[in-house]
Amino acid sequence: MSRAASGTTIRSLSLIDGLVLTLLNEESGYFRQVPGWNLHCAVMGAALGELSLRSRIDTDMDSLILLDPTPTGDPALDPVLDKIAAESVQRNAQFWIERLAPDAESIIDMTLDRLVGLKILQHHEGEFWSLVGSAWRSGMQTGSDVGTAVEHVKTRISRAIFDNEIPDPRDIIIVCLIDTCDVLRFIFDLDEESEQRVKDICRMDLIGRAIADAVGQNIAGQLLRQSALSRPIPVVPLRKLVRSKHLRSGNVPALFAELQQEFGPVFEIRPPFMDNMIFLAGPDINHWVHRNGRMYLRARDYLEDFEKVYGGVGLLPALDGADHFRYRKSIQPAYSRTRLLDQMGDLFSYTRSELAKWKVGESRPLTTACRTLVNAAMSPITVGIESQDVRGDMHKFKERALKTHVGRTLPKFMLKTPGMRRRARLVDEITERVLNVHTRAQRAGLPADLADDLLTMHTNDRQFLPESNLRFVLSAPLIASMYVGDQLAFIVYAMLTQPDFYDKIRGEADALFADGDPDREAITGSGTDVTRRFIMECMRLYPIVPMSVRNVMNACEVEGCELSEGRRVFIAQTATHYMADLFPDPLTFDIDRYEAPRNEHVGTRYAPYGLGTHSCLGARLTEMYMMTNLLMMVHYFRIDIASRKAKLKIDPFPSMSPSKKLKLVVSEKRRELPA
Numbered sequence: 187m188s189r190a191a192s193g194t195t196i197r198s199l200s201l202i203d204g205l206v207l208t209l210l211n212e213e214s215g216y217f218r219q220v221p222g223w224n225l226h227c228a229v230m231g232a233a234l235g236e237l238s239l240r241s242r243i244d245t246d247m248d249s250l251i252l253l254d255p256t257p258t259g260d261p262a263l264d265p266v267l268d269k270i271a272a273e274s275v276q277r278n279a280q281f282w283i284e285r286l287a288p289d290a291e292s293i294i295d296m297t298l299d300r301l302v303g304l305k306i307l308q309h310h311e312g313e314f315w316s317l318v319g320s321a322w323r324s325g326m327q328t329g330s331d332v333g334t335a336v337e338h339v340k341t342r343i344s345r346a347i348f349d350n351e352i353p354d355p356r357d358i359i360i361v362c363l364i365d366t367c368d369v370l371r372f373i374f375d376l377d378e379e380s381e382q383r384v385k386d387i388c389r390m391d392l393i394g395r396a397i398a399d400a401v402g403q404n405i406a407g408q409l410l411r412q413s414a415l416s417r418p419i420p421v422v423p424l425r426k427l428v429r430s431k432h433l434r435s436g437n438v439p440a441l442f443a444e445l446q447q448e449f450g451p452v453f454e455i456r457p458p459f460m461d462n463m464i465f466l467a468g469p470d471i472n473h474w475v476h477r478n479g480r481m482y483l484r485a486r487d488y489l490e491d492f493e494k495v496y497g498g499v500g501l502l503p504a505l506d507g508a509d510h511f512r513y514r515k516s517i518q519p520a521y522s523r524t525r526l527l528d529q530m531g532d533l534f535s536y537t538r539s540e541l542a543k544w545k546v547g548e549s550r551p552l553t554t555a556c557r558t559l560v561n562a563a564m565s566p567i568t569v570g571i572e573s574q575d576v577r578g579d580m581h582k583f584k585e586r587a588l589k590t591h592v593g594r595t596l597p598k599f600m601l602k603t604p605g606m607r608r609r610a611r612l613v614d615e616i617t618e619r620v621l622n623v624h625t626r627a628q629r630a631g632l633p634a635d636l637a638d639d640l641l642t643m644h645t646n647d648r649q650f651l652p653e654s655n656l657r658f659v660l661s662a663p664l665i666a667s668m669y670v671g672d673q674l675a676f677i678v679y680a681m682l683t684q685p686d687f688y689d690k691i692r693g694e695a696d697a698l699f700a701d702g703d704p705d706r707e708a709i710t711g712s713g714t715d716v717t718r719r720f721i722m723e724c725m726r727l728y729p730i731v732p733m734s735v736r737n738v739m740n741a742c743e744v745e746g747c748e749l750s751e752g753r754r755v756f757i758a759q760t761a762t763h764y765m766a767d768l769f770p771d772p773l774t775f776d777i778d779r780y781e782a783p784r785n786e787h788v789g790t791r792y793a794p795y796g797l798g799t800h801s802c803l804g805a806r807l808t809e810m811y812m813m814t815n816l817l818m819m820v821h822y823f824r825i826d827i828a829s830r831k832a833k834l835k836i837d838p839f840p841s842m843s844p845s846k847k848l849k850l851v852v853s854e855k856r857r858e859l860p861a
């Protein structure tokens with residue numbers, strides 16, 4: 187045992203730790219591109235190697251013998267040892283790697299968690315990992331060397347390859363495994379001589395060779411088996427679709443939950459006059475997308491045309507791999523909840539100014555009222571401008587662009603009508619407005635907003651964030667207010683049609699604002715617990731972004747079905763919200779789901795903000811906006827919904843929103859709005 191500089195106690199790394207760290211690509215925040223099955227075989231190879239180094243098993247080319255069943259105390263290794271001990275027939279390493287490979291995913295999860303616990307790795311939202319530089323850099327003592335954990339393993343391996351140093355047995359096994367997966371050449375610059383040296387290293391250790399061979403045989407075997415084993419993707423008959431009550435009401439997640447129950451996690455829909463569509467749905471799909479999506483699925487293709495509408499290329503949602511990780515890391519602070527909490531005063535006052543325009547007796551279309559309310563604060567807080575005069579046009583333009591260029595539910599020329607051309611020009615106007623107020627002199631002394639961060643990124647690296655992308659990124663908050671507004675509209679509808687909840691939320695609001703505007707502790711604390719869980723339940727039942735679109739970039743087998751390279755897939759990540767085994771009695775509105783011990787939202791089954799690398803960066807701040815808007819609405823007004831008994835109709839495209847026909851009625855002003 188040794189102590190890291192930060193005081194963290196560390197132990198020597200296992201082979202699995204070493205393999206995971208060597209495969210970690212710091213630039214992309216995840217492993218080097220090792221196809222899933224190969225990675226799983228390599229991880230199990232490392233587990234067997236570690237058991238062998240700890241004298242629990244012995245293995246050669248033909249057999250694997252149990253030497254000592256005593257547990258090692260390592261939770262990643264002991265289940266493997268137990269399985270080997272429980273087998274009565276003697277098997278070889280190839281057999282065990284194939285048998286155990288399905289467990290590799292949980293071993294990887296455990297290893298990543300442990301490395302995070304040891305402060306070697308840092309976990310970022312969106313399932314990215316990077317090295318913790320400061321805590322570790324001076325901590326890992328390796329004889330005379332001090333270096334980061336990854337440098338430590340990699341330095342030893344590179345010395346063995348390039349300086350002919352004698353490698354230790356652990357490093358030999360890692361070299362063998364990584365070479366078998368064919369990623370060594372991405373980690374080191376190998377010439378002919380060093381490739382020969384790698385071959386020599388792999389021959390140095392019998393165990394390493396035996397395990398690497400076993401991994402290699404499994405990898406090759408899988409390639410041959412893959413297409414033979416995969417089953418055809420079931421096709422949903424169109425009559426089935428049109429009869430679905432969920433399709434008629436526009437409830438996309440409920441529709442896909444229903445189809446998943448009948449057709450399984452992968453199914454195809456063949457709509458007339460459109461390309462065939464492959465859908466993925468269910469808990470295993472969600473887990474796979476969250477963890478492994480980045481290896482097989484690409485975001486760029488489906489957004490390519492849409493980006494052009496705004497004149498941009500390489501916008502955040504359309505990036506993949508290392509570029510995407512870099513962009514996300516740079517811009518993350520601008521979307522943080524902490525930054526918004528520092529500006530709560532502004533959020534309250536902008537929201538109040540908009541609410542002051544509400545007149546008793548008037549009725550407003552619900553979605554428009556909510557979009558306008560959200561935009562009143564979001565636009566000045568994030569990009570420093572008022573934009574209520576163009577909000578409606580900007581939202582219409584984005585909706586049309588999504589319908590023509592992403593959903594393809596309208597022909598492309600529909601974005602070229604005179605009205606849409608005029609709206610397209612407004613995007614330039616908004617960009618100008620933002621640039622005009624973001625001169626150095628005007629921003630002096632003000633807290634940085636999103637536009638400041640984007641413009642700094644642009645100044646620092648004009649290739650990475652070029653001028654051509656500014657139109658989109660600087661006008662995006664006006665688009666985001668459309669999403670938040672629509673989600674808020676569902677929430678308001680759910681509250682107004684359930685009077686008991688309305689009373690409770692109003693109770694929380696009145697207590698919160700009783701002595702003036704609340705501070706950040708009060709608004710995030712237990713006094714808003716019902717409101718918070720109420721919002722969560724609304725986002726389960728009415729998630730406005732119910733699915734994500736991707737293109738398959740590496741052919742893969744998912745839940746027994748082969749997805750060929752180039753196919754477009756629709757990931758219905760919120761179908762799980764309507765599955766009874768995950769959310770019991772899914773049609774019942776129940777906010778206690780989110781309390782311990784039930785915690786039904788934990789894991790990947792609850793996904794209103796998406797999954798994996800592209801999951802929503804604005805999630806935490808969105809929650810703050812929605813909560814503040816809702817609480818202030820009911821604190822200052824008594825509101826109602828026109829025709830409360832009417833069934834909720836949902837417009838499903840391009841994202842889900844309550845039917846535009848729903849009207850919000852302002853029945854009473856409960857108190858004056860302070861200026």
Ligand code: HEM
Nearest residue numbers: 502503666669670673731734795796800801802803804808
């Ligand atoms: C209720 C409101 C919102 C919902 C339901 C929502 C949902 C989502 C979802 C599902 C994704 C993933 C899309 C995909 O995988 O293709 C996403 C991505 C994203 N969202 Fe949100 N969002 C909301 C509001 C916001 C707001 C207010 C902001 C910023 C001000 C924001 C910023 C982003 C960004 C930057 C991404 C792309 C992240 C990336 O590609 O790495 N979102 N959102």
